[in-house]
Amino acid sequence: MVDCEKFDTAVQCDIQFNKPTFFSLIDIKHDSRAVHYYTGFNDYSHFKLFFKCLGRAASNLVYHCASLDPEEELFLTVMKLRQAKDNREISILFKICESSVSTIVNTWINFLYFQLRELNIWPSKKAIQQHIPTQFKKDFVSTRIILDATEIAIDKPSNVDAQSITFSSYKNKNTLKVMVGISPNGLVTYVSDAYGGSASDRQIMEKSDLYLNGKYLFNSGDSIMADRGILVQDLFSSLDVKVNTPTMLKGKHQLEAVDVVKDRRIASKRIHVERVIGLAKTYKILKQPFTPSLTPLGGRIIFVCFMLTNFRIGIVEKWMLK
Known part of the structure; x- marks a missing residue:
């Protein structure tokens, strides 16, 4: 039997320290099936291309969550659209409060709506x-x-x-x-x-x-x-x-x-x-x-x-x- 009292707590702490603090796009960037499952994009580079298409404004929104960068906020929003996850579940995954999830989703939906409307989608x-x-x-x-x-x-x-x-x-x-x-x-x-x-x-x-x-x-x-x-x-x-x-x-x-x-x-x-x-x-x-x-x-x-x-x-x- 393992003696729990003698278990190396230093190793245990080290393992916890190396784990990400929240569910992240970076965790699945090398898994194209996972990226497609959560976002609908073929892989991480495809998602990244879409993010770049949104321009500099995507990194300068009035609202910004201190614990998430703009790319992660977009990931959270597209995950919400793709998998229709409840805000409570998203808040647990990303380690933020439910009100922050709601604010991020609302902000990004409005931003995406106006940015994508700027595209000329009516072909000649x-x-x-x-x-x-x-x-x-x-x-x-x-x-x-x-x-x-x-x-x-x-x-x-x-x-x-x-x-x-x-x-x-x-x-x-x-x-x-x-x-x-x-x-x-x-x-x-x-x-x-x-x-x-x-x-x-x-x-x-x-x-x-x-x-x-x-x-x-x-x-x-x-x-x-x-x-x-x-x-x-x-x-x-x-x-x-x-x-x-x-x-x-x-x-x-x-x-x-x-x-x-x-x-x-x-x-x-x-x-x-x-x-x-x-x-x-x-x-x-x-x-x-x-x-x-x-x-x-x-x-x-x-x-x-x-x-x-x-x-x-x-x-x-x-x-x-x-």
Whole structure:
């Protein structure tokens, strides 16, 4: 048996001294699987590249936690988005109080939102044409954006008016709703403001930059691809922009053969926006209801998660775009 009283306390203290005082990105920097698990980035160098893309401002935020450097604060925030960890658990991992976790997350979400909005994510028509997948070039060469709506659950608000505004009859729960758009090769090029789940697709589009500033974004002859529920053809017709959606039956028992073929072609291309939405929701914070403390930041959290997908090495597998 080991005599505990004679155990070398000096060695014991030395071991404790060499251990990190909190969970750190440095601990896993050589483990690419761990980095990907906690952040969504392929490895540490990929994460570091994103941090550098944020510029000097990332190291000069008004709020700064004395025990964490800016890179660790970003790591903490992205971990929150990626794994949806409770603030209490994060505070234990990073050896800081819960209020500090909340402040760091709020500060960085706001910072990331404004920094990433500065990126010009709307490609020119020339850029779209240079990178358009073969099948789009064959069937829908004029496509500028593929649109779809998505909803994120929130906890039921205590305010009755807020309950009504955010209740989604489609999801049968309270949600925030956004319109998402991607280019034909899978780049997220548009994320609308967040609206209560009661808002229709058309209402969101009527208030969107795509419509209000459409004449600056689209060229004559461009086209939009969307689900059949996004009925906005009349909004864009004055811009000479066509909206390609699956054919509505309109009282018919079945579609004409030519319409069936066209709808299948649209569906095979439009599914890419659903795949990108699925990629964004690998940030698990979007997979569980926003708490009352997160809901006010909900629109910005959604935007940041979708923009982070643009920093992946490959957004959509090449075979999907053929």
